[in-house]
Amino acid sequence: MEKPINEMRLVVPSRSANESFARVAVAAFVSQLDPTLDELSDIKTAVSEAVTNCIVHGYRDTIGSIYINARLFQNGKICVKIHDTGCGIADVKQAMEPLYTTGGSDRSGLGFTVMESFTDKLRVRSTPGKGTTVTLEKHIERRTHD
Amino acid sequence: MAADISFCDGCMTVRLGGEIDHHNAGLLRESIDSSAERKLPNKLILDFSKVGFMDSSGIGLIMGRYRLIKELGGELEVIGASPQIKRVIKLAGLERLGLNVG
Numbered sequence: 241m242e243k244p245i246n247e248m249r250l251v252v253p254s255r256s257a258n259e260s261f262a263r264v265a266v267a268a269f270v271s272q273l274d275p276t277l278d279e280l281s282d283i284k285t286a287v288s289e290a291v292t293n294c295i296v297h298g299y300r301d302t303i304g305s306i307y308i309n310a311r312l313f314q315n316g317k318i319c320v321k322i323h324d325t326g327c328g329i330a331d332v333k334q335a336m337e338p339l340y341t342t343g344g345s346d347r348s349g350l351g352f353t354v355m356e357s358f359t360d361k362l363r364v365r366s367t368p369g370k371g372t373t374v375t376l377e378k379h380i381e382r383r384t385h386d
Numbered sequence: 387m388a389a390d391i392s393f394c395d396g397c398m399t400v401r402l403g404g405e406i407d408h409h410n411a412g413l414l415r416e417s418i419d420s421s422a423e424r425k426l427p428n429k430l431i432l433d434f435s436k437v438g439f440m441d442s443s444g445i446g447l448i449m450g451r452y453r454l455i456k457e458l459g460g461e462l463e464v465i466g467a468s469p470q471i472k473r474v475i476k477l478a479g480l481e482r483l484g485l486n487v488g
């Protein structure tokens with residue numbers, strides 16, 4: 241296992257005001273790798289999707305904790321893990337299909353599609369009744385400085 | 387989260403601002419829908435030029451307003467989307483609905 245050069249952990253309650261806080265906090269932490277504005281907004285968008293899912297789906301009728309862990313690696317890899325101990329997903333493959341939603345007419349069912357296309361790698365692990373962990377990986381181009 | 391709504395010749399223009407996520411989308415939806423249901427416009431323009439961020443909750447917002455304006459027999463136009471917002475909109479394939487995204 242490769243060792244991260246830096247790491248941060250954040251725990252917030254599943255209140256919707258924390259959607260913006262979480263994506264901005266992760267973006268601020270990741271900034272030390274000197275990403276482009278496009279790379280940064282990709283990360284913000286993917287994190288926003290994962291955190292929103294914890295709030296809207298995982299803890300639908302309750303308030304629970306959202307655990308965020310971000311790790312930075314020497315080669316420019318960023319790994320963000322977003323975990324809830326909410327209701328979990330019975331069929332992850334189905335949940336990840338574009339337009340699939342259990343959330344009603346306000347949801348587009350495109351959260352996982354956005355996460356997939358705005359990162360290099362998306363992993364979803366879930367156990368019904370136990371919770372869900374989403375892992376996002378993105379590689380930041382290291383630019384050389386003189 | 388601001389939405390500045392104006393009317394001109396049956397056209398309703400909504401200038402959105404700030405960041406559009408699940409937290410903000412609910413209030414925006416309510417203020418757009420209540421205005422539209424009162425004034426029954428035949429065209430709705432959603433102007434994203436002052437929007438700094440949008441995730442897929444914004445797609446839900448656009449799709450829902452698309453359905454509303456179609457029910458009223460009108461058209462929806464989306465203008466001023468940044469490259470980040472355009473990428474999110476592209477994933478939804480909104481162009482296939484004949485929706486103008488400029």
Ligand SMILES: Nc1ncnc2c1ncn2[C@@H]1O[C@H](COP(=O)(O)OP(=O)(O)O)[C@@H](O)[C@H]1O
Nearest residue numbers: 293297298335341342347348349350351352372
């Ligand atoms: N953290 C989670 N906990 C429980 N269910 C989830 C979670 N994340 C996603 N899901 C399920 O996966 C579906 C698809 O998620 P997504 O692609 O983000 O679309 P949306 O949020 O618009 O429904 C959700 O409708 C929900 O059923």
Ligand SMILES: [Mg+2]
Nearest residue numbers: 289292293351
């Ligand atoms: Mg979602």
